[in-house]
Amino acid sequence: MSLNDRDALAVLHAALDPDDNNGLIGRFYTRWFTFDASPRDLFPPDMGVQRAAFAQALKWIYGELVAQRAEDPVAFLAQLGRDHRKYGVLPEHYETLGRSLYATLRDELAEAWTDAVDAAALQSVNLITGVMSGAADAEQGPAWWDGTVVEHLRVSRDLAVVRLQLDRPMPYHAGQYVNVAVPQCPRRWRYLTPAIPPDETGAIEFHVRTVAGGLVSNAIVNETQTGDRWRLSSPHGALQVDRDGGDVLMVAHMNAQALAKTIATGEAWYFSRSRRALWKKGETSGHVQRVVEMRVDCDQDAVWIKVEQAGPGACHTGRRSCFYRAVPLDPGAEAAVTLEPEGQGFRISKSALTLRAQVPNLDEAAFARMAGEAEKNCPVSKVLNAAITLDAKLI
Ligand SMILES: Cc1cc2nc3c(=O)[nH]c(=O)nc-3n(C[C@H](O)[C@H](O)[C@H](O)COP(=O)(O)OP(=O)(O)OC[C@H]3O[C@@H](n4cnc5c(N)ncnc54)[C@H](O)[C@@H]3O)c2cc1C
Ligand code: HEM
Numbered sequence: 001m002s003l004n005d006r007d008a009l010a011v012l013h014a015a016l017d018p019d020d021n022n023g024l025i026g027r028f029y030t031r032w033f034t035f036d037a038s039p040r041d042l043f044p045p046d047m048g049v050q051r052a053a054f055a056q057a058l059k060w061i062y063g064e065l066v067a068q069r070a071e072d073p074v075a076f077l078a079q080l081g082r083d084h085r086k087y088g089v090l091p092e093h094y095e096t097l098g099r100s101l102y103a104t105l106r107d108e109l110a111e112a113w114t115d116a117v118d119a120a121a122l123q124s125v126n127l128i129t130g131v132m133s134g135a136a137d138a139e140q141g142p143a144w145w146d147g148t149v150v151e152h153l154r155v156s157r158d159l160a161v162v163r164l165q166l167d168r169p170m171p172y173h174a175g176q177y178v179n180v181a182v183p184q185c186p187r188r189w190r191y192l193t194p195a196i197p198p199d200e201t202g203a204i205e206f207h208v209r210t211v212a213g214g215l216v217s218n219a220i221v222n223e224t225q226t227g228d229r230w231r232l233s234s235p236h237g238a239l240q241v242d243r244d245g246g247d248v249l250m251v252a253h254m255n256a257q258a259l260a261k262t263i264a265t266g267e268a269w270y271f272s273r274s275r276r277a278l279w280k281k282g283e284t285s286g287h288v289q290r291v292v293e294m295r296v297d298c299d300q301d302a303v304w305i306k307v308e309q310a311g312p313g314a315c316h317t318g319r320r321s322c323f324y325r326a327v328p329l330d331p332g333a334e335a336a337v338t339l340e341p342e343g344q345g346f347r348i349s350k351s352a353l354t355l356r357a358q359v360p361n362l363d364e365a366a367f368a369r370m371a372g373e374a375e376k377n378c379p380v381s382k383v384l385n386a387a388i389t390l391d392a393k394l395i
Helices: 006-015 024-035 038-042 048-066 071-087 091-112 115-138 215-223 256-265 350-358 364-377
Strands: 145-156 159-166 178-181 190-192 194-196 203-209 229-232 239-241 269-272 277-280 289-296 303-310
Touching: 006 048, 006 091, 006 115, 024 038, 024 048, 024 091, 038 091, 048 071, 048 115, 071 115, 091 115, 159 215, 203 215, 256 269, 256 277, 256 289
Parallel strands: none
Antiparallel strands: 145 159, 145 229, 159 203, 178 190, 178 229, 194 203, 239 303, 269 277, 289 303
16 A cells, blocks of 8 residues: 555645644754754755745645655656755765654654554655655766856846856756855855856856845845856756647737847847836746747737746736736626726726726726826837736726
8 A cells, every 4th residue: 555545645744734844844854963964064054944845845745645646746856856966965865864754754643653654654755765866866967067257247236147157058948047056155045047048158147136135145246256156056947838828928018129138038028117127027036938939010019929938927926827807898797997096197008998898987087087197108009919908906
């Protein structure tokens, strides 16, 4: 039975609580580092984030095993194992981790520890450590890429452009990101998305913005020096292919420069009219869009791009598409749209006028003001895709 025993696996799954930072997982790490001190130095001093990441990973893996779905966890563990090589993880660490995890589960579950749970714990722990160490072992490629900072440009108070020359070229697909460790913050790895992907000589560029109170982002922006040596993981990140789906993901503005950068880099760049700034989709979130196809309309004032969207989606709410709310077309339906004032007017585009007929009880004066503002603010709606650009809030 064991790995087929859903009831026994469910007992292990229930014992894991990713929100309980000082519970079972905390006690597991204490036990592990007492049993084997050597992996402790691979981790940063504060283990809080790590405890949460490890607990979440285990919770998800056990959830999948309970549902008798092994394919995704095995693929995840194999990738994690290959990727863990960059931390300097050794085969014997998997051995001591496995024994400590098994012993912690046994102690924590005391009363519920039956023969069936014992067998499920043993086999699942072996599966986790076995897949990770096996995949790490089998991987022929480099465990990490080292590179030298050749330029550090502080372009504004909170933003730096960092250019590196990697010691060797890095294979990279659009939309991928890397895990980075910098000398100012050893062992504190952070994800960064290359703003300019590595070329065939290994030249690569990152744009890093400080996060309030952020350790690594502030160190990179304020303290990076030419000559610093950075360590990069192999690039990863799954691309979600939307080119088959055909859904509208988002609508945004492009100016000539954004269009040129999109064509040159193969990744989507836009222009923010409110901030008067060029922005690359996914620059900080990692949710980059790789351009698959690009078209312009008949009078060449609208661009349509088909993308492979990295991460969960295009919308800042975490959804796949920004168009996740439906407007009811039944005139008798309860009002589904309100138009939110902003400053002296309303932020809404001309094309939203088409909604007028669909908004019950719309205040005429407010609507007229809004329409006037829309004309002033964006006389020509140069948007991606001929869909509605609606800045009014839907409720
Ligand atoms: C896939 C991916 C790609 C990324 N690419 C880039 C990139 O190209 N350039 C870049 O500058 N950053 C990027 N980031 C964010 C980066 O990895 C770090 O999270 C960020 O630099 C903050 O790290 P820190 O050590 O300064 O903050 P920490 O010390 O880790 O955190 C300090 C505080 O800030 C909060 N915080 C952490 N990250 C963020 C965030 N992104 N936004 C708001 N609050 C946050 C934390 O919850 C905490 O409260 C990316 C993140 C991901 C997941
Ligand atoms: C064999 C011994 C292992 C060692 C020495 C080890 C070490 C590390 C280190 C040093 C980090 C980075 C911590 C940080 O940046 O704050 C890390 C991250 C992580 N580990 Fe492990 N780990 C081991 C096994 C495992 C196992 C078995 C799992 C789970 C199934 C796991 C899951 C994770 C996850 C999810 C992260 C965060 C994501 C990442 O940064 O890769 N690790 N590990």
